[in-house]
Amino acid sequence: MLNVLLCGCYGHMGKIVTEILYERADITLIGVDGMPSQGVANFPIFTSFDDVNIASDVIIDFSHHTLILSLLDYAERSKTPAVICTTGLDEEIHARMKDVAESVPILHSGNMSVGVNLLLKLVRQAAAVLTDNFDIELIERHHNRKLDAPSGTAYMIADAINEELNSSKYYTFGRKGKDTKRKAEEIAIHSVRGGTIVGEHSVIFAGTDEVIEISHKAYSRRLFAVGAVKAARFLVKQEPGLYSMDDVL
Numbered sequence: 001m002l003n004v005l006l007c008g009c010y011g012h013m014g015k016i017v018t019e020i021l022y023e024r025a026d027i028t029l030i031g032v033d034g035m036p037s038q039g040v041a042n043f044p045i046f047t048s049f050d051d052v053n054i055a056s057d058v059i060i061d062f063s064h065h066t067l068i069l070s071l072l073d074y075a076e077r078s079k080t081p082a083v084i085c086t087t088g089l090d091e092e093i094h095a096r097m098k099d100v101a102e103s104v105p106i107l108h109s110g111n112m113s114v115g116v117n118l119l120l121k122l123v124r125q126a127a128a129v130l131t132d133n134f135d136i137e138l139i140e141r142h143h144n145r146k147l148d149a150p151s152g153t154a155y156m157i158a159d160a161i162n163e164e165l166n167s168s169k170y171y172t173f174g175r176k177g178k179d180t181k182r183k184a185e186e187i188a189i190h191s192v193r194g195g196t197i198v199g200e201h202s203v204i205f206a207g208t209d210e211v212i213e214i215s216h217k218a219y220s221r222r223l224f225a226v227g228a229v230k231a232a233r234f235l236v237k238q239e240p241g242l243y244s245m246d247d248v249l
Helices: 012-022 065-078 091-100 114-130 152-164 222-235
Strands: 002-007 027-032 058-061 082-084 105-108 135-142 170-173 186-193 199-207 210-218 241-243
Touching: 002 012, 002 222, 012 027, 012 222, 058 065, 058 222, 065 082, 065 091, 082 222, 091 105, 105 222, 114 152, 114 199, 114 210, 114 222, 135 152, 152 186, 152 199
Parallel strands: 002 027, 002 058, 058 082, 082 105, 105 241, 135 186, 170 186
Antiparallel strands: 135 199, 199 210
């Protein structure tokens, strides 16, 4: 049996992960959510990590950036591996994550989709071949309830590209004004928010007389939940360290 502690169980993604976990006969579930009770659950739910008194094998997190430091504190003192799927994390949280990963397996990804992580591999290959001869633009689209912009995945893509270029480029966000001529040293990231768009990411490599575009579209949030469960099964077998979905594939 795999005992999962789900952080953010009342959230939209948390509810989807719960459905996925219920489909697995070899998984038991407890939850943590700082929000007041939103209905009856068939598993124990705690309002704080300080209140958790049931051991788990792994944490799956789809919550809010304000909960991550307390999650990491709990993971460190209980030696529980954690799959962190929340985006919009600041430098303090990333630094704490690296610190905790010295004693506990931690996996963090801005996107749990297998397809998106394949896209990361493809854009790395494209950037290595095209080097600095193409202008690079990213467009990300999400639903109108998403809090952070650009998306964590957009940053992941831009960082992956930068790692392969001969000279690192800086990021710009959108364009406005009469003097916005594009500079060769930039990667421009554009964010669209509307409707119920699950998640779309497109990378444009624009050169002289040709354009290469690599894109991924998510049609259901279930794919993120399935990826998180896959990552959790991977992580419980690992030594302490900081992992990504690239390690899972």
